[in-house]
Amino acid sequence: MSPKREKDAITGVETTGHEWDGISELDNPLPRWWLWIFYGCVVWSIGYWVVMPAWPLLTDYTRGIWGHSQRQQVVADLDALKASRGAIGEKLTSMTLEQIEADPTAQQAALAWGKSAFGDNCATCHGAGGGGAKGYPNLNDDVWLWGGSLEDIRHTITVGVRSTSEETRQSQMPAFGRDGILEPAQIRDLSEYVLNLSGRSTDPEAVGRATQLFADNCSTCHGADGKGNRAFGAPNLTDADWLYGGDKQTIIETITKARSGVMPTWGGRLDAPTINALAVYVHSLGGGE
Amino acid sequence: MTGLAPAEPHPAPVEAAAGVTRSDVEAVNSATRRTLYKAREPIYPKSVKGTFRRIKWAVMAVLLAIYYIVPFIRWDRGPGNPDQAVLVDLDRPRLYFFFIELWPQEIYFLAGLLILAALSLFLFTALFGRVWCGYACPQTVWTDLYIAVERMIEGDRSQRIRLSKEPWTLRKVGKRVAKHAIWLLIAIATGGAWVLYFYDAPTFVAEFFTGQAPMMAYVFVGILTFTTYSLAGFMREQVCTYMCPWPRIQGAMVDAESISVTYLKARGEPRGRHKKGTSWEGRGDCIDCNQCVAACPMGIDIRDGDQLECINCGLCIDACDEVMDKIERPRGLIAYESHKGIERRRKGETSKLQWLRSRTVFYAVILVAVGSVMLAALIDRAPLDLNVIRDRNPLYVRLANGQIRNAYTLKIMNRTTEPAKLVLWTGGLEGVDLKVAGHTPPEDLSIVVQPDEIRSVRLLVTAPAGTPPDSSLPISVGVADENGKVAASDDTVFVTGAP
Structure with a gap:
């Protein structure tokens, strides 16, 4: 449709020639200052090309004479953040964990700091809320393999479990089946004995047969009553909490092949205030001990 | 440009001289062609006296007074709290308005206020057309102020026109320098007053002049000084005509009963000069004196009818009324009138503003509803506010003895000026065991929330053995005061993990 420019009868102004449902547009001249703003924007953009990173090149880009870089900006922002945390970081380093927990300001700061550090470092295995998974302890409950006091938690975080640290928390359950220490039938009997510890056995005869087996092979670490021993990180077998599963099949598997979960050492990777904050945060998840 | 049709039909080819044919051609770039861009033509509004001018002065005085004085009003909120009546405290962050103190999470009050403002604009526009533009808009108020300064120094319309055409004598330079100096002072005061709403006003004034104010404050004062100076001094009506979206939106709010400044054609036409003592028979009341045009700050001729530039300020009404008094004709040749009102006048009926129309009632009802x-x-705002967030990861925890525990994070806001001594509380589930993460001993349920503080606390709730095996049980979590009276609580659920 070719535009038909006409003179508008009322205003005497020419129309653009386009018409929409009987409405046509007047072709009034733009104000000149509008044009100046356009020129101003052109000048601005040229200036922008010169001072800021702007044009992509084949393998690089024009850097701009101000040397602005968003990466550097992030680094600077992170440094500023660290600096702004300086005071509270000092507090979290110098105070004892008990003092941190008792001081509302320090505690709230530790919880926030710990939560963010937990998300970055711990959540991969323990879950975002510390809910755990098979083989990875739930940090919200009242079961602690190596102890649940503030100090125990801080030590576990610092040295890890079966980690590369020289001070690591260390213990190893023998693989009774794989290494031929016990016969499969004995392991089946033992599993009934373990089930019986939490009152779930259905085979009293097997429990009787395994009593001596448990005393000979298991009680050293798990205790004569099966209540575990934190010195070895040996779990309590009488409670309702099972790290790998509490059904008969899983218990047989555990006795046969043993378990050796690993937690890395964080002592060399995280700074003192972060580890302290993490200890307070993890302690807060389940109320700790 | 090919679409340009000649005004007259093509004349037949004619000879320009012997042997020379005259082409019917028009130069593409001829001077008569319209330009693509048009420079702003300065407008020199003439001063007028009258009802609407007086209203405009009064409105201007009140609005400017509010703008400049309000930050200096003090309001005692007790020690440690700012004593400025109206203050946007971005550091804390709080919004203070006399006895009201809003926290960031209550920003919806501000949204509500903006909705109320928009609705009142709708209502006023439906009734009185663009009165906002003509009387209360900051652009109008500051432009009016700047024109008043201009008039004070350079004189009224004719003197200003003459001055602009004069060569640059010392006198002209002096006047121009004085005008721009005063304009700049007003602009700085305007930008400065804006910043006062974000700082303690007296402190800021002292810091500003001793160079101790924060850099951002100077930047903002600079920006607002620039906008005030350029928009009120130079852009003026261009802002309303080309920049502002509000005049376009207003088109949807007016109807045939909305009043706007109108030249009553039926009474004024045919217009023409009038000699004193001659008859008014057979002619209109308009003597074509152009006083209405000279007074118009938008540079339009109201006698051309409704125009998008018109801001409904009524200064042409005052100008015309002055003239009508002089020639002893009735006032109101130009008047606030609606399209329907003109029709009613034509039928000989009296024209009255129709207050009750579907749209005015509609706007008023929404206005009252939102306001209520x-x-x-606002009345229902509790001085102590509570948010309960239940743990979703993990949903529930099975303890060593097989009991189920849920965790809830309570965020307690104390808006009072006193520390709130509280005790954590749950209801709806009998015999639960409560523990607080980080408390020694964890069974200690008491908590103190300092004034003006949000305290976050994690409550661990363990259900007793024999709790109904429903997968999710209703529970209330909250805080009670020292006397055991529940101060605030939230309904949530307890997840048992049962399928």
């Missing part, structure tokens, strides 16, 4: 909701919300 906001007022109710």
Whole structure:
């Protein structure tokens, strides 16, 4: 449709020639200052090309004479953040964990700091809320393999479990089946004995047969009553909490092949205030001990 | 440009001289062609006296006074709290308005206020057309102020026109320098007053002049000085005509009963000069003196009818009324009138503003409704506010003895000036065991929330053995005061992990 420019009868102004449902547009001249703003924007953009990173090149880009870089900006922002945390970081380093927990300001700061550090470092295995998974302890409950006091938690975080640290928390359950220490039938009997510890056995005869087996092979670490021993990180077998599963099949598997979960050492990777904050945060998840 | 049709039909080819044919051609770039861009033509509004001018002065005085004085009003809120009546405290962050103190999470009150402002604009526009533009808009108020300064120094319309055409004598330079100096002072005061709403006003004034104010404050004062100076001094009507979206939106709010400044054609036409003592028979009341045009700050001729530039300020009405008094004709040749009102006049009926119309009633009802909701919300604001967030990861925890525990994070806001001594509380589930993460001993349920503080606390709730095996049980979590009276609580659920 070719535009038909006409003179508008009322205003005497020419129309653009386009018409929409009987409405046509007047072709009034733009104000000149509008044009100046356009020129101003052109000048601005040229200036922008010169001072800021702007044009992509084949393998690089024009850097701009101000040397602005968003990466550097992030680094600077992170440094500023660290600096702004300086005071509270000092507090979290110098105070004892008990003092941190008792001081509302320090505690709230530790919880926030710990939560963010937990998300970055711990959540991969323990879950975002510390809910755990098979083989990875739930940090919200009242079961602690190596102890649940503030100090125990801080030590576990610092040295890890079966980690590369020289001070690591260390213990190893023998693989009774794989290494031929016990016969499969004995392991089946033992599993009934373990089930019986939490009152779930259905085979009293097997429990009787395994009593001596448990005393000979298991009680050293798990205790004569099966209540575990934190010195070895040996779990309590009488409670309702099972790290790998509490059904008969899983218990047989555990006795046969043993378990050796690993937690890395964080002592060399995280700074003192972060580890302290993490200890307070993890302690807060389940109320700790 | 090919679409340009000649005004007249093509004349037949004619000879320009012997042997020379005259082409019917028009130069593409001829001077008569319209330019693509048009420079702003300065407008020199003439001063007028009259009802609407007086209203405009009064409105201007009140609005400017509010703008410049309000930050200096003090309001005692007790020690440690700012004593400025109206203050946007971005550091804390709080919004203070006399006895009201809003926290960031209550920003919806501000949204509600903006909705109320928009609705009142709708209502006023439906009734009185663009009165906002003509009387209360900052652009109008500051432009009016700047024109008043201009008039004070350079004189009225004719003197200003003459001055602009004069060569640059010392006198002209002096006047121009004085005008721009005063304009700049007003602009700085305007930018400065804006910043006062974000700082303690007296402190800021002292810091500003001793160079101790924060850099951002100077930047903002600079920006607002620039906008005030350029928009009120130079852009003026260009802002309303080309920049502002509000005049375009207003088109949807007016109808045939909305009043706007109108030249009553039926009474004024045919217009023409009038000699004293001659008859008014057979002619209109308009003597074509152009006083209405000279007075118009938008540079239009109201006698051309409704125009998008018109801001409904009524200064042409005052100008015309002055003239009508002089020639002893009735006032109101130009008047606030609606399209329907003109029709009623034509039929010989009296024209009255129709207050009750579907759209005015509609706007008023929404206005009252939103206002009531906001007022109710404001009255209902508890000095102690509580948010309960239940743990979703993990949903529940099985303890060593097989019992189920849920965790809830309570965020307690104390808006009072006193520390709140509280005790954590749950209801709806009998015999639960409560522990607080980080408390020694964890069974200690008491908590103190300092004034003006949000305290976050994690409550661990363990259900007793024999709890109904429903997968999710209703539970209330909250805080009670020292006397055991529940101060605030939230309904949530307890997840048992049962399928």
